[in-house]
Amino acid sequence: MRTGQKLSPSGRVNLIDARQAEERFQQRGRGAVSNQTGRFESETRYAFDDGWGTIEDDAGRLETTLLKDTARTIITFNKSPDISFDRTVNPYRGCEHGCIYCFARPTHAWGGLSAGLDFESKLFFKDNAVELLKRELSKPSYLPRVIALGMNTDAYQPVEREMRLTRSLLEVLSAYRHPVSLLTKSALIQRDIDLIAPMAEAGLARVGISLTTLDRTLARKMEPRAATPQRRLDTIRALSEAGIEVTVMTAPIIPGLNDHEIESLLDAAADHGATRAGYVMLRLPYEIKDLFHEWLVQHVPDRAARIINHIRDMRGGKDYDANWHERMRGGGPVADLISRRFGRATARLGMNQRRDPLRTNLFRVIEEQNGQFRLDV
Helix, strand or coil: CCCCCCECCCCCECCCCHHHHHHCCCCCCCCCCCCCCCCCCCCCCCCCCCCCCHHHCCCCCCCCEEEECCCCCCEEECCCCCCCCCEEECCEECCCCCCCCCCCHHHHHHHCCCCCHHHHHEEEECCCHHHHHHHHHCCCCCCCCCEEECCCCCCCCCCHHHHCHHHHHHHHHHHCCCCEEEEECCHHHHHHHHHHHHHHHCCCEEEEEECCCCCHHHHHHHCCCCCCHHHHHHHHHHHHHCCCCEEEEEEEECCCCCHHHHHHHHHHHHHCCCCEEEEEECCCCCCHHHHHHHHHHHHCCCCHHHHHHHHHHHCCCCCCCCCCCCCCCCCCHHHHHHHHHHHHHHHHCCCCCCCCCCCCCCCCCCCEECCEECCCC
16 A cells, blocks of 8 residues: 555545555655655655555654765856745755645656655765855855745754854855845754854844744644744744844745644744744645655544645646746645735734845955964954
């Protein structure tokens, strides 16, 4: 039996046997139910009963593996018309937080790995990230604009406590007076307030905190190794009290699962100091569709079909529509209602007021002596 979701010809989830099969393979503390084959592989992996009874065994503990990723460049540029930044820096690939909905999961397929359990257990780190960033910022042709740090993979992975790659990158950006925005669901960002707060005061830094639910039980299933909802709220407060502008990202909104929390999420974030808010509707490109269907069957079987049908109603009958400006919001009555609710809640709370852009006119190239920044430049 394959460890994937089953769909009837009508497209509705068939719960018979599927949940039982996935329970045998569920990894404690992981988001994905399976490790389905990447879309570029020539062979497909299945789990099946070969008669020896081993399929009934509980899945062993899946350890996280760190792999060196020696990159050639560190700043990635994009021309997407529906996002607010044109460049990102990602010190890590893969994400141990294990969020089942993560839009970055399919990127693991380029390396012959699965968007499922491989994505959250096989992490790549860019050991030469700091040197590359210094080199690229120092090019005579470089024109500064806001760098979004950790937008593909959360820059505050659990391993960041020891590796300190993200902190080292922030040190470079601070020395170069380069504007930066960060988005995380980790409380570890509080460690770097000493760097971020002075940058924020100079108009060089902003932070977004992802807050998907206030329900600890749902968060544990949907985002198994991310900070608890309360720790994220505490992080919003700590950043705000340090003078750092905080945006709460209620993303993704999943109709039928967490959309009823929109107002309470925004209320809680505002109470803890967030002054801005944004949302993204659930996106299911490539392998995420199957992984999310599996997760629904495993964790909310009574609501799985209804949630999938809501998603398809917003995507013209499909699981995903990649068209610019529609992929983040969806369309139809459900998407329109969510948009109106979000707008009314942020207006009531006085969020999303006009603000100045982060500054680029303070940028400077720093020379080094003996590997140390010359801060007198």
